[in-house]
Amino acid sequence: MQSTLPKQDGIKEKMDHFKAALKLNGVKLTHQRMIIFKEVAESEDHPNAESVYKAVRKKLPMVSLDTVYRTLWMLQDLDLIKNLGGKDRVRFDGNMKPHHHFICNECGLMRDFFSNEFHQIEIPKEVKNWGNGETVHIEIKGICIACSKKSRVKSKKKSQL
Amino acid sequence: MQSTLPKQDGIKEKMDHFKAALKLNGVKLTHQRMIIFKEVAESEDHPNAESVYKAVRKKLPMVSLDTVYRTLWMLQDLDLIKNLGGKDRVRFDGNMKPHHHFICNECGLMRDFFSNEFHQIEIPKEVKNWGNGETVHIEIKGICIACSKKSRVKSKKKSQL
DNA sequence: ATTACTGCAAAGCATTTGCACTCCT
DNA sequence: AGGAGTGCAAATGCTTTGCAGTAAT
Numbered sequence A, B: 001m002q003s004t005l006p007k008q009d010g011i012k013e014k015m016d017h018f019k020a021a022l023k024l025n026g027v028k029l030t031h032q033r034m035i036i037f038k039e040v041a042e043s044e045d046h047p048n049a050e051s052v053y054k055a056v057r058k059k060l061p062m063v064s065l066d067t068v069y070r071t072l073w074m075l076q077d078l079d080l081i082k083n084l085g086g087k088d089r090v091r092f093d094g095n096m097k098p099h100h101h102f103i104c105n106e107c108g109l110m111r112d113f114f115s116n117e118f119h120q121i122e123i124p125k126e127v128k129n130w131g132n133g134e135t136v137h138i139e140i141k142g143i144c145i146a147c148s149k150k151s152r153v154k155s156k157k158k159s160q161l
Numbered sequence C: 001a002t003t004a005c006t007g008c009a010a011a012g013c014a015t016t017t018g019c020a021c022t023c024c025t
Numbered sequence D: 001a002g003g004a005g006t007g008c009a010a011a012t013g014c015t016t017t018g019c020a021g022t023a024a025t
Helices: A011-023 A031-042 A049-059 A065-077 A115-121 A125-130 A147-155 B011-024 B031-042 B049-059 B066-076 B116-120 B123-129 B144-154
Strands: A082-084 A089-091 A100-104 A109-113 A130-143 B082-084 B091-093 B100-104 B108-113 B130-144
Touching: A031 A049, A031 A065, A049 A065, A065 A082, A082 A115, A089 A130, A100 B123, A109 B123, A115 A130, A125 A130, A125 B100, A125 B108, A130 A147, A130 B049, A130 B100, A130 B144, A147 B130, B011 B031, B031 B049, B049 B066, B066 B082, B116 B130, B123 B130, B130 B144
Parallel strands: A100 A130, B100 B130
Antiparallel strands: A082 A089, A100 A109, A130 B130, B082 B091, B100 B108
């Protein structure tokens, strides 16, 4: 199930796109779906299902976590959001333009960035022998400002085994 | 807990490095740990815990899955292997040299590649405002040769919602 | 001999599913 | 009206943990 509508930008356009995609795919537009999509589309945080659930509950106290999950996967199938693996819980991304991520190794903060340079690089030949590359996604991992301030105080507490 | 020994290459060197790292960190060298590490170190597949478990059982029929998990996390803490999130189950990588991945969206096949070009690119300024980037990891996702052959036969069966 | 390591079985958690009720179109 | 969508509770599946026996230094 795949919409073929053009990608949009601002939240208003995203909502319109969302509604059109649902209609196009014969999926019913419900209050829950609207609120859930809006939450992810507006978020900069790449939230996990639990976070979306908590946020959505403020506006819709009766939603259940499983509806959030079901809706999130449905939105993914309709190409309205993306899901980003993640070590523990899955996180979601409402930004559908090609982009890359900075990820904090300490707190998991995740931010989008764009890069023409990265886009211009061509895929190594060895990769072409394995299959057809469709997307190139770069992850820069490190420590965010907030966490590096903290660690300056607390110093090393990392070794736990 | 972190070893500071130099990184090594061939399986023999990896095993030596492994033993040295364990000793250096006061971790006992057991038969299980040896077999488990060797399995990941020799694998090209980026296996998950279950796969490692199955492979290890051939040589060591009595190991338990939880020992595999415990060992895998321990190896990660000692910087002997890396863990790669993954949508469902966690996968492990015995290649400790900086490298990137090609990943098949269909079957999950994962292969390592190196790229000087990618390494030379500088980190965008916006990213520097968020924190300190330590590693740059590129994921090229697409369809592997084997899967594209299959889909040529079966054609589209993807839409499920 | 000590103390870490292991296997077992049971627990934890994130995510999924079956079912009966509710609400869009 | 009729079927998709929802909430609830129970189930699933990966991973973790407590404990008592086992093995490495």
